[in-house]
Amino acid sequence: MRIFWLIVFLVVFTVITYLMVSYLISCSPVVQTAGTAPAPTEQQEQPKEIIIRQLELPLVTAQSEVIQHTGFALVYSEPHEQARWVAYELTRDEVLNKVASRTNRFLPDSKISTGSAADSDYVRSGYDRGHLAPAADMAWSEDAMRESFFFSNISPQVPAFNRGIWKNLEELLRDWAITDTSLCIVTGPVLRDSLPVIGVNQVAVPDYYFKVILVMTKRKQQGIGFLMPNDGTSRPIHDFAVSIDSVQSLTGLNFFYQLPDSIEHVLETTLCLPCWNWKK
Numbered sequence: 001m002r003i004f005w006l007i008v009f010l011v012v013f014t015v016i017t018y019l020m021v022s023y024l025i026s027c028s029p030v031v032q033t034a035g036t037a038p039a040p041t042e043q044q045e046q047p048k049e050i051i052i053r054q055l056e057l058p059l060v061t062a063q064s065e066v067i068q069h070t071g072f073a074l075v076y077s078e079p080h081e082q083a084r085w086v087a088y089e090l091t092r093d094e095v096l097n098k099v100a101s102r103t104n105r106f107l108p109d110s111k112i113s114t115g116s117a118a119d120s121d122y123v124r125s126g127y128d129r130g131h132l133a134p135a136a137d138m139a140w141s142e143d144a145m146r147e148s149f150f151f152s153n154i155s156p157q158v159p160a161f162n163r164g165i166w167k168n169l170e171e172l173l174r175d176w177a178i179t180d181t182s183l184c185i186v187t188g189p190v191l192r193d194s195l196p197v198i199g200v201n202q203v204a205v206p207d208y209y210f211k212v213i214l215v216m217t218k219r220k221q222q223g224i225g226f227l228m229p230n231d232g233t234s235r236p237i238h239d240f241a242v243s244i245d246s247v248q249s250l251t252g253l254n255f256f257y258q259l260p261d262s263i264e265h266v267l268e269t270t271l272c273l274p275c276w277n278w279k280k
Helices: 002-024 090-094 140-145 166-181 244-251 261-267
Strands: 064-070 073-076 082-091 128-129 154-157 182-189 209-214 221-229
Touching: 082 090, 082 154, 082 166, 090 166, 166 182, 166 209, 166 221, 209 244, 221 244, 221 261, 244 261
Parallel strands: none
Antiparallel strands: 064 073, 073 082, 082 182, 128 154, 182 209, 209 221
C-alpha cells in the first residue's frame, strides 16, 4: 500500500513540475483586460503573421483597445496621437532571417478608429519620425516591415536621440535576442499632460522613452528596464538601465502581470547589470 501511494505522489509531483516548467520557458500569449477572463487561446495555432506568439501584453483597462498588427500589438493614446505602448516578441530566427527591406513609407494607421498622426505633422518640426518597434526588428516579414511604418508606431524624437542611443539600444536588443533565443519587449513614450506638441494633429513630444525586456527560458529568467531622455547623449546604454518596477511606477503600466506573483516580484524589482552582455 505504501508503494502505491508513493507512486501516486511521484506521478502528481511530476505533472505539477512539468506544468510549472512549461509556463516558465515561454511568455504567455494571452491578452487580458482588467477584470475579465483570459481571451480564448485557440488562435495560438495560427501563423505569426496573424497573431504574435509567446507575447505577454501589459494589463489593459476596459476602456483601452489593443490594436494587433502582424509583428506587434499596441494601445493608442488619442490625446497624444501615438501609442501608449507597443509590445512584441523578438526571436533569434527573426533577427537572423531577414526577408524584407526597409520601406521608409510612413502611413496613417487605418486601424486607429479616431485617426492616427500623419506625415504632415512631422514636416519641418525638427523631430525625427522615431520608431517604437524598430523597422529592423520586423525584417522577418514584408507585412510586418510595412506596418512598422504606421504612425501608430511612430513618436517625435530628437534626431540625436533617435539616431544615437535609441538606435544603439535597438541593436543591442537584437544581439540579446540572438543570444537568449527570444525576448518579450514592451516599448513606448512616457506620456503625461501638457507635453509640447507638433503638427495639426497636436502630436505630443515626450520627455522620456522606455523599454522593458523579459527573457523566460530554461537557461535564463531575467528582466530589465530602460528609461531614456529624448535627447542626445554620449553616456553608455547601461547608465539608463533601471528595474522594470521603476518603469511601472513612472508610466502607470503593469508589465508581465501574468507571471506567478513570486516570480514577477523578483524579475521586476531586481536590476542585475552583470546578467546582461553590454558589448555589441
